[in-house]
Amino acid sequence: MVTVEHGQVQGLPAADPRITSFKGIPFAAPPVGENRWRAPQPMSSWNGILNAFDYAPISMQAQTVIDDNNIYTREWAVDPDLPMNEDCLYLNVWTPAKRTDEKLPVFVWYFGGGLQVGNTAEMEFDGERIARRGIVVVTINYRLNAFGFLCHPEISNESPHAPANFGHLDQQAGTQWVQRNIAAFGGDPDQITIGGQSAGGGSVLSQMTSPQNKGLFQRAVIMSGIATELYPKVHVPAVRTTLQEAEQKGVEFFRFLGVSSLHEARQLDADYLRDKALEYRSFWGTVIDGQFCAGDPFTRFVQHERESIPVMLGHTSSEFWTRPAAATMEELKQMAVELFGEDAPVFLELCETGNGELEHALQQASVRMIQHAILLAIRANSNSGHPSESPLYYYNFDAEIPGWDQPGTFHSVDLWFFFETLAKCWRPFTGKHYDLARQMCNYLSNFIATGDPNGSDSTGKPMPHWVPCSTEQPYLMEFGDQAQLQQVEPGPVLAFLIEQYFKQQNAPVV
Template sequence: MKAIMRVLAASSLLASAAAAIAGQVVQVAAMQPVATDPVRTESGLLAGTQRDGGVRAYLGIPYAAPPVGDLRWAPPRAVAWSGVRNADRTGPECMQVLRPHDINHYFGEEAVSEDCLSMNIWAPAQASAAKLPVVVFLYGGGFTIGSSGMPNYGGAEIARRGAVFVNFNYRVGAFGFLAHPELSREQGGHSGNYALMDQIAALRWVKANIAAFGGDPDKVAIIGQSAGALSVASLIFSPEAKGLFRSAVMTSWCNYRDTLPTLAEGEAIGVAVQERLKAGSLAAMRALPADRILAIQSESQLGANVAGVRIGGPIVDGVVLPAQKAALLAAGRINRVPIIASSNTDDIDIAMSPFGKVTTLDAYRATARAAFGAEADAFLQRFPAASDAEAKAAARRVAHLGGFALASQQCAVDQAQVGQATYIDDFARKHPYTPGVRFADQDPATVGAYHTGDIPYWLGTLDVYNSLRRTRDWTPYDRSLATTMMDHLIAFARDGRPGAGWPAWSARDQRELVFGDGVAVRPLDTAGLAWLAAHPVARTPLVPRGSPRD
C-alpha cells in the first residue's frame, strides 16, 4: 500500500507540473498521502490527501456516472471504479458561464465540463470511535452558476472543529432543469429537476458511505445558501429525500410559500429551447456540443447579459416534487426536520423591493403612497421617518422586514404546523474590507452585510478571501464569530439543536439570534412583520447586472 501511495503522490506532482507548463493557474497542492488510506466505499477505493492540521481531504469523488451522451437530461446513475482512485483535487464545475477575475467571488479559474457530478469530503485527522456529525453544503448561484470547488465553500475548518464536511456539484441551468415532452415520455411521465435528483443522489451516497470517513449517517445537516437554500426547501418537500438528513439550514432565504412552475410549463420551455437550437429531436439536442446549449440560455450573472431562454429552478414534476408546497404542507407530506431560517441584513430582498431604492424622505413617502394607497398614513405611523437619513434607514428595514425576515417567520409558522422547530437568525456583520480594495460587482463602502456574506463565517473560510489578493482585514472578533457560527452548525448536525443561547421560535416567544458586531438574542418585530404580511408589497425579480448571486 505504501508503494501505491508513492505512485499516487508522484502522479499528482506530475499533473501539477504539466498544468504549470501549459500556462494554467495552479492552486492544487501536491498530494500528501493519508496513512490509513484507502477508504472503501460502495463505489470503490479512495486515496485522499492530508491538509494542514491533519485534516483528511477526499476531493473530486464521483457520486454518479457522467451525465453525458444519452445521460444528458437523465436521472443520475450509479458509478463504480476498480483499483484505488486518487481523490486529491476537486472536479470541474458543471456547465456555466465563467467568472470575471475582478469580482468579489473570484478565487481562481475552474475547469468546466458536463462530466461534473463529483463531491468533496473533509474529515478530522483521526475519526473517533463515536461517529461524527456531518455537514453537507449546497451552493447557490441562481440555479445557473455555482461550484463545490470554490475555496470559500471548503470544509477544512469544519473538519478541524470535529465534524465531517461534504459539498458536491449538481447540474445547473439548462443541463439541470430542462423538461421536455420527449424526456417525460422517456422517463415515465416526468422530466426536469435533474439538479434536485443530483442532490438526492449525492445525499444517498453520503448516507451509504460517510461512516467510512468517520461520519454518522444519521446525523447529517444540510445547509444551502440562496438557490442552495431553495434547493434545501425542495428537499424538505421531496419524498425522494426522506431520511437523508436530520436537520436543515436555509440562508437567504427560507421559502415554503412560493408557487413553482408545473411540468407542462417546464415542457413548454423545453420545446422553446429545442426551437432555438434548431434541433429536430431529443437525440439531436443530445448530440449538440454543450456550449451551443449554454449560449441560448438566459444569463445575467457574472457580467453576462444573454437574453435567451430562462431555464433554471425546480418544477412540480409529480415525482421529485409531487405537488405544490402549499398542498404538500396542508397534507403533512413534508420531511419533518428542524430548520434554521437565516438571512442577512443587507440581503438581495432589498434590491427586489421598491423601498430598496429610497434615499430621501420625499421618496420614502411617495413610495409608501404608491405601495399602500389609502393605508400609506398607517404605514408611515408604523415605520416613521423625519429626515432623509431616517427615511433611507427605515426603507431598507422595511425592504428586509417584508422580504427574507418575513419569509423566515412564515417558515417558522409552517414548521410549527407539522410539529418541527425553527431557529431564526439575522446576519448583520459587515466584512472588514481592506482600504482601497475594489470589485466590479460591489462597492465595499456601501455593501453592508451582503448576500452570501455570512458563508465564510458559517464555514470558517475567511482567509480564502485574501488568497489571491488582500481584500479583508479580518479581526480577532471575525474569527471568534466564525467559530461561534461553525459550532452552532455542528451542534445542529449532532443534536438537531444549534446549541446553548439560541432559542427556538414559538408563537408565544418570537425571538431570533443576531450575528453582528456582537451576538445577541432579540425579539422579532412581530407588529411590523404582521403589518407587512397583511399589506404585501409587489417585488421585482432580481436581475443582477454583473453581480453573482452565490
C-alpha cells in the first residue's frame, strides 16, 4: 500500500510477485458534464483505501468488433466487452520497489491508435517485464477522438489558455501526477522517460515540442510516430490544423448533432455523442492552438524548438511506405516541377522515367515516409549545436514474424518485443524471437535508466554497441534475427528528398 496526494492506494502482486501493480488510479477529475471539453481538472481526495486491482474503463471510442480479417483485432483488440466510460482519466503503475527511497527510473507510456481508439489495458502493454529491470512503469489513459480533440469557438472563449488538445493535456496531467507522486512507488521524479508508439509516439513528439513542458521529463522514446509530408495528395496525420480551422469544424459538428450551444452539447449522452461522431466520419487530432501546441510538432522538432534530451526513435521495416499520387507520367512530371523546380529533372532521372513505364517510375519514387522524417531530424540535430545533449538512437525492426497470415513487420508488431510480452501473443514465436525481445527490452530499459541504451545482456555478455545516429556516424540498430548495428542507407531518391527539404527551408522568402 502507498500514500499519494489524494489518499491511500492498495496494489496487487503481479505474475512475478516481486513486482507490484496498481491499476486504475485516478489522476484528474472525471471529464464529464461541465468538464467535457475542458483541460483536466483537479480531483478530490478519497476516503479509505483505494483498491487499484483492475484497469479502469477505457475512453469513449468505436466499440471493438472481433474480425479475424482485421490484423489488429486478431492481434490484441481481442475483448469486445471492455468497460467503456467518459470517466476515463486513470493510470496504472508497475513497480519493483520495496521502499519509497529507491529513486528508480520511471517510464511513462502513451498508447497509440490514431488518437481515435486504444487503451492501456491492451495486453502488449503489460509493464511487468520492463519493471523487472528496475524501472517503474506507468501507462496513462487519455481522451480520444471528438471527446479529446474537438474544438469550438465557445470552448476557446471559455478557456483561452486551454482551448484544444484535451487528450494531450490528459497525457500532460498524468505525467505531472507522476512527477508529484511517483516517489511513493519508489520512483525518481527527476528521471522520467516518456514513450509512445504510433499516435502515442506522435504524442511524445507533441509533448517534447510543447513550450509548457520544461523539465517535466528527461528522455523520450518515439516508436513509429514521426512523419512529415512528402508528396502531394498523400495522407499524413493531420497535425497542422489551426485552431480557427478546428473551431469551424466543431461548429459544423454541433450543427450535425442538432445542438446550438456548448451547454447543450455537454448535456448529450456520452454513448450518443460517440455514435454520432462515428457517423460523422471525421478525424479528430492535434491542433496548433498557440498554447499547448505552438506549431507543427515535427517542424519544431527539426528546428530544435524542443526539450534538448536524448531520444530513442525508429520504425518497422514495412510501415509507412509512400509514393507519388500520379495517374499518368505527365502528372508525375508536373508534380516534380511543382515540388522541385529546377531540380525536377534530377528527381525524374532518379525515378527512371525515361523508359516510359509509370508503375516502374512510381516504384522508384517509393520511400518510407517515416524514415524520411527521422533522417531529417537526425541531420537537423547534428547541425543544431546540441547533438551531445540530445543524442538520437535510431532503430529499424526487421524480424521475421511467424503466423498463418504471413504479416511481415506490420505497424505495431514491435510492441510485443519492446515490452517483452510475446508470451501473451497467439503467434508461434520461437527461441530466436524471445532472445530478440529480451535484447530489445534491455536496450529500452537501459535507455530509460540512463539515456544510453547500451549495456550487458542478462547473460552477462555485452550487447552490440548502439551509437547515436548523426551525419558523422550514420548508424542504426537493426533488430532482425538479432540486434546488429548497421549503416543507414537511405537510397538515392530519399537522399534527394532530404536535400530538397533543407534547400527549401533555407530558400529566401519571396
